[in-house]
Amino acid sequence: MTTRISLPPIVPSEAAVRAFLKSAFEEYRWFEPARTHHNEQIDPRRIDYDALAARFLEVRSLMVRAKTDRDFFLFSARKADGPPHVGKLTWDAALSRAKSATWRDAHVHQVTALMKLFNSPLAVSSTSEDERRKCDQLIPSPSGFGQRRTRTVRDPSEGLAGVFWRNFYGPPFLQMFGDRLNAVPESQRRTVADGIVLVEPYALPTDAMTPAAEAAEQQLREVLGPECFYDHATRTMPRRVPDLPHPEALSS
Incomplete structure (x- = not known):
């Protein structure tokens, strides 16, 4: 299941980044972090929030995964050469969790809190399949051969x-x-x-x-x-x- 929180067209403050990371792993307990997208290992007992925040602010992107690829988040801010509003926080979780009414209630609280933290204009949540069919499309390649995947609405x-x-x-x-x-x-x-x-x-x-x-x-x-x-x-x-x-x- 995918939850996507849109971010404003500015780089979040270091304080906001740290607040999000601590909430995700200590308060919300989305998952036990194991590695970044560069396969750098994370010790869940001693999470270095300073290092993770610094990595995000340096490259304006951070992905953290659980031991499996089922649970992860991708956190990205606006790139200088991108459209006006391309920052987003994408959180993927096991679809089975939504069977629990307690989890669904917590999901509303968490998404709302993060929208407030980042001054987000929009957040949506759906199955990954439904998200892909509405947000992705195949269009003819500019070369005239084959197709390429693009977003229906970028932001x-x-x-x-x-x-x-x-x-x-x-x-x-x-x-x-x-x-x-x-x-x-x-x-x-x-x-x-x-x-x-x-x-x-x-x-x-x-x-x-x-x-x-x-x-x-x-x-x-x-x-x-x-x-x-x-x-x-x-x-x-x-x-x-x-x-x-x-x-x-x-x-x-």
């Missing part, structure tokens, strides 16, 4: 790739949706923090890609405005996007 500045199991909308999206958000049934909508509304079309991530889930997602797109979402049938980008802060405004 929140380009709009929304779709409706997922859990959709955490921050202030820019609340402003974009306006009163339309109030038309979402209360059974599918709740305020989880000041300035963050969770829209959940079905109870479990494993419900995704079923006829009932597809119908619920389509209804939400119609209520919130189909122009806010990527059109997979026609491969058309969203015509309405949120008003996101400029990097200079965030760093001032």
